[in-house]
């Protein structure tokens with residue numbers, strides 16, 4: 001089985017290089033090796049030249065605040081490129097594996113959303129990601145759209161690493177405490193993807209949209225506290241005192257993009273249909289911290 005992996009050097013793309021290696025022959029590309037998602041013509045030529053049975057798209061425009069002022073770039077990469085991949089997958093019978101986000105939801109309420117919940121993005125990033133999802137479902141191609149949240153990895157940039165850096169530099173941090181979600185490891189997501197794509201190739205009825213997040217829930221503030229206290233316990237030179245990691249409401253942290261307050265997502269569908277288990281967010285975060293500290 002030939003697998004085309006796009007966005008090979010992102011947090012998720014890097015872990016997918018490892019997880020997909022045992023599933024098939026992986027052709028892993030980035031924007032500098034024929035797979036620039038902003039260049040539709042060359043992207044299509046690359047997909048046709050590789051002729052994969054599975055396309056795994058880990059590339060995306062993920063700069064949430066910047067997207068508010070770079071709408072065109074975000075839309076080309078997050079919406080138009082996935083649409084093109086889907087049409088090509090439909091034409092050739094390939095399976096398309098794609099990733100989406102909690103930011104497609106408006107974050108109202110306080111209950112976990114399932115896959116049928118109404119999409120109502122608050123940001124350009126969320127809107128363009130939802131357009132990408134919709135195009136894939138509308139194309140009629142076999143697909144796995146995995147909606148995830150708050151992704152971190154040992155390699156790449158993420159919130160946990162930002163908090164570690166700031167905790168070494170500053171004596172006070174202010175972190176939002178009323179946005180609730182689940183930090184999800186790129187390693188977990190990559191392993192899930194490998195299992196799920198094998199199962200979906202064997203049973204096309206598994207095609208669909210799935211919520212794929214780690215177990216449990218937390219706020220950005222409690223997540224930051226967890227990361228900082230873990231680092232302190234491992235002897236890292238942390239400047240901020242524990243009581244100086246302050247919990248603030250979203251209204252006290254203005255940003256260009258509006259983010260959802262409730263990012264809780266139910267993974268019942270994934271667990272039932274694939275028989276897979278989602279470990280708690282702390283298990284993955286602690287493992288990542290052990291690795292980088």
Ligand SMILES: NC(=O)C1=CN([C@@H]2O[C@H](COP(=O)(O)OP(=O)(O)OC[C@H]3O[C@@H](n4cnc5c(N)ncnc54)[C@H](OP(=O)(O)O)[C@@H]3O)[C@@H](O)[C@H]2O)C=CC1
Nearest residue numbers: 009010011012031036037038059060062099101148150151
């Ligand atoms: N990060 C998160 O918190 C979350 C991510 N997701 C989704 O998960 C998926 C993976 O995200 P993650 O790995 O964390 O993101 P990263 O930002 O770590 O990686 C994104 C990758 O996409 C690449 N990319 C950007 N623009 C282009 C382009 N025009 N052509 C080709 N490649 C491009 C980047 O390459 P380069 O380095 O060259 O810019 C980078 O390697 C995405 O679909 C994202 O929307 C969902 C929820 C949360």
Ligand SMILES: Cc1cn([C@H]2C[C@H](O)[C@@H](COP(=O)(O)OP(=O)(O)O[C@H]3O[C@@H](C)C(=O)[C@@H](O)[C@H]3O)O2)c(=O)[nH]c1=O
Nearest residue numbers: 062064101102103149150151159174175176220253259
């Ligand atoms: C740096 C910082 C951030 N924050 C807040 C801002 C934001 O609400 C939250 C997380 O900050 P980030 O910059 O990591 O947020 P963001 O880049 O929006 O993270 C999102 O990325 C995209 C790609 C997704 O798909 C989402 O699931 C989510 O992970 O923490 C603070 O409260 N204090 C701080 O000092």
Ligand SMILES: [Mg+2]
Nearest residue numbers: 062063064158
């Ligand atoms: Mg970010």
